[in-house]
Amino acid sequence: MNNRRLVERITRSAHVGVALLQSTATRPAAPLKLNFCLTYWCQYRCKTCNIWKRRPTDELTTDEVIAIVRENPNITWVDLTGGEIFLRPDIDEILDAVVSGWHRLALLHFPTNGFLTDRIVRSVERIAGRGPAQTVVTVSLDGDEQTNDRIRGITGGFRRQVETFNALRRIPGIVTVFGVTLSSYNLGRFAETFEACARECPGLTINDVHLNVAQVSSHYYDNSGSSTMQPDPVKVRRELAEYRRLRGRPRSATELLESTYLGRLDEFLQTGRTPMPCHALRASCFIDPWGVVYPCITYSKPIGYLRDTGMRLDPIWNNLDTQQLQGEIWKGQCPQCWTACEAYQSILGNVLAGRGRSRHRTALPSAQGRAR
Numbered sequence: 001m002n003n004r005r006l007v008e009r010i011t012r013s014a015h016v017g018v019a020l021l022q023s024t025a026t027r028p029a030a031p032l033k034l035n036f037c038l039t040y041w042c043q044y045r046c047k048t049c050n051i052w053k054r055r056p057t058d059e060l061t062t063d064e065v066i067a068i069v070r071e072n073p074n075i076t077w078v079d080l081t082g083g084e085i086f087l088r089p090d091i092d093e094i095l096d097a098v099v100s101g102w103h104r105l106a107l108l109h110f111p112t113n114g115f116l117t118d119r120i121v122r123s124v125e126r127i128a129g130r131g132p133a134q135t136v137v138t139v140s141l142d143g144d145e146q147t148n149d150r151i152r153g154i155t156g157g158f159r160r161q162v163e164t165f166n167a168l169r170r171i172p173g174i175v176t177v178f179g180v181t182l183s184s185y186n187l188g189r190f191a192e193t194f195e196a197c198a199r200e201c202p203g204l205t206i207n208d209v210h211l212n213v214a215q216v217s218s219h220y221y222d223n224s225g226s227s228t229m230q231p232d233p234v235k236v237r238r239e240l241a242e243y244r245r246l247r248g249r250p251r252s253a254t255e256l257l258e259s260t261y262l263g264r265l266d267e268f269l270q271t272g273r274t275p276m277p278c279h280a281l282r283a284s285c286f287i288d289p290w291g292v293v294y295p296c297i298t299y300s301k302p303i304g305y306l307r308d309t310g311m312r313l314d315p316i317w318n319n320l321d322t323q324q325l326q327g328e329i330w331k332g333q334c335p336q337c338w339t340a341c342e343a344y345q346s347i348l349g350n351v352l353a354g355r356g357r358s359r360h361r362t363a364l365p366s367a368q369g370r371a372r
Contacts, residue, residue: 027282027323027326028282028283029314029317029318030072030074030313030314030317031072031075031283031284031285031313031317032074032075032076032077032283032284032345033075033076033077033078033079033283033284033345034072034075034077034078034079034284034285034286034287035078035079035081035284035285035286035287035296035297035341035342036068036078036079036080036081036286036287037081037082037083037220037286037287037288037289038059038060038065038080038081038082038083038085038088038091038094038289039056039059039082039083039084039085039087039088039289040054040056040059040082040083040288040289041054041056041082041083041084041087041088042082042083042084042087042113043084043087043113043115043154044084044113044115044152044153044154044157045152045153045154046142046151046152046153047151047152047153047183047185047229048142048151048181048183048185048214048221048223048226048229049221049222049223050221050222050223050226051082051083051220051221051222052083052153053222054222056289056290058290059289059290060289060290060291062090062093062094064291064306064307064311065090065094065097066093066094066097066101067310067311068287068291068306068311068313069097069098069101069102070097070101070311071310071311071312071313072311072312072313072314073101073102073103073104074104075102075104075105076102076104076105076106076107077105077106077107077284077345078098078102078105078107078108078109079109079110079341080094080098080108080109080110081110081111081341082111083289084112084113084115084116085110085112086112086116086119086120086123087116091123092123092126095123095126095127096126096127098131099127099130099131099132100130100131102131102132105131105132105133106132106133106134107132107133107134107135107136108127108131108132108134108135108136109135109136109137109138110137110138111137111138111139111140111179112137112138112139112140112164113139113140113152113157113161114139114140114141114157114160114161114162114163114164114165115154115157115160115161115164116160117160117163117164117167120164120168121164121167121168121171124137124168124171124174125171128171128172128173128174129172129173134175135173135174135175136174136175136176136177137168137174137175137176137177138176138177138178138179138210139161139164139165139168139176139177139178139179140152140161140178140179140181141158141161141162141165141178141179141180141193141197142180142181142183142185142186142193143158143180143186143189143192143193143196144158144189144192144193144195144196145158145159145196147185147186147189147192147193148161148193150185151183151185151186158196162197162200162201165178165197165201166200166201169201176208177208177209177210178197178208178209178210179209179210179212180193180209180210180211180212181212181213181214182211182212182213182214182231182236182239182240183213183214183229183230183231184214184228184229184230184231184232185229187231187232187235187236187239188235188239190211190239190242190243191242194206194209197209206243206246206247207247207255207258210258210340211240211243211262212339212340213231213236213265213269214229214230214231215230215298215337215339216230216298217297217298217300218300219288219294219300219302220286220288220297220298220300233269233270236269237266237269237270240262240265240266240269241266243262244259244262244263244266247259247262257344257347257348260347260351261340261343261344261347264276264338264343264347265338265343268336268337268338272336273332273336274332274334274336274337274338275338276346276347276350277330277332277346277350278296278329278330278332278334278342278346279342279345279346279349279350280295280296280299280326280329280334280342280346281295281296281303281317281322281325281326281329282326282329282330282349283345283346283349284296284342284345285303285313285317286341287306290305290307291305291306291307291311292304292305292306293305293306293313293316295325295326295329295334296337296341296342297339297341297342298335298337298339298342299329299334299335300335301325303316303319303321303322303325304316304319304322
């Protein structure tokens with residue numbers, strides 16, 4: 001990496017930290033991070049998610065997605081999600097727009113189910129080393145071969161997922177991790193999941209696997225009636241404790257962030273409450289495939305429509321109703337959750353401002369994930 005590129009990456013990363021710190025003190029005039037769902041199409045049939053049951057039409061066009069990038073130039077962090085984003089025939093055009101159009105972008109992240117290995121790898125190779133300070137790809141996986149394919153509803157899925165993971169890991173400039181979601185369908189099987197992945201992925205470490213817990217969202221996962229998939233929080237805490245033990249003490253800033261996320265996840269499982277002031281609508285928001293804006297992936301309250309604003313977020317973001325809703329969220333007057341999509345910006349903003357301590361200490365009688 002040449003010196004100019006290194007300086008640019010450091011500058012972009014520093015800008016994120018400063019912006020998140022400022023967002024804790026004063027709400028910014030525009031979001032710093034977007035959780036942007038590009039499509040609800042998905043070829044998997046996961047038991048924990050009903051996105052695949054949708055047959056969406058009239059999703060945002062290529063030109064509309066590019067306009068969102070153009071009209072909202074100060075984004076520093078974006079999660080592109082689905083559905084499966086690589087089912088969009090225009091995904092290369094979209095990724096090009098993101099890495100070239102958002103000049104302050106420090107972090108680009110997107111998950112994939114990993115099934116379309118060749119297509120995924122080609123697209124990621126095209127953007128490797130361009131744009132953001134860091135590009136992270138999460139390959140979703142929910143167990144060993146038998147468990148994974150049963151939960152995700154597609155034969156041969158596990159084989160494709162590990163093949164995609166191994167191929168992505170060989171691309172310079174790309175950080176690749178497995179994302180495992182604990183649910184009632186795979187609880188107690190993390191050790192065998194890791195062992196199965198380690199056999200297929202030489203050199204795999206525990207830090208190459210991110211752990212999350214299945215949660216509920218009516219507008220995103222469309223699973224508000226799927227209470228059977230939610231795991232027993234006591235058993236989750238037990239598995240989480242073993243996972244944290246295996247990770248050991250954090251040895252980098254990234255590992256420290258993950259450690260904090262996991263510690264607060266344990267607290268959420270005890271209390272059922274978001275463990276610190278949430279930065280939804282303060283630093284971030286969620287955009288669905290039709291350009292409908294929500295506070296986050298959990299709170300099913302639409303706040304505006306980008307197709308009505310020329311793809312500009314600021315009229316929605318700075319609306320008085322949005323500001324009032326953000327104030328309620330900041331006080332914890334919202335559906336409660338703790339997901340990586342929303343947690344990381346809250347952790348960074350609160351810790352940088354010296355507000356990293358938990359605000360909830362009393363355990364509730366039941367911390368089973370509440371319907372959002």
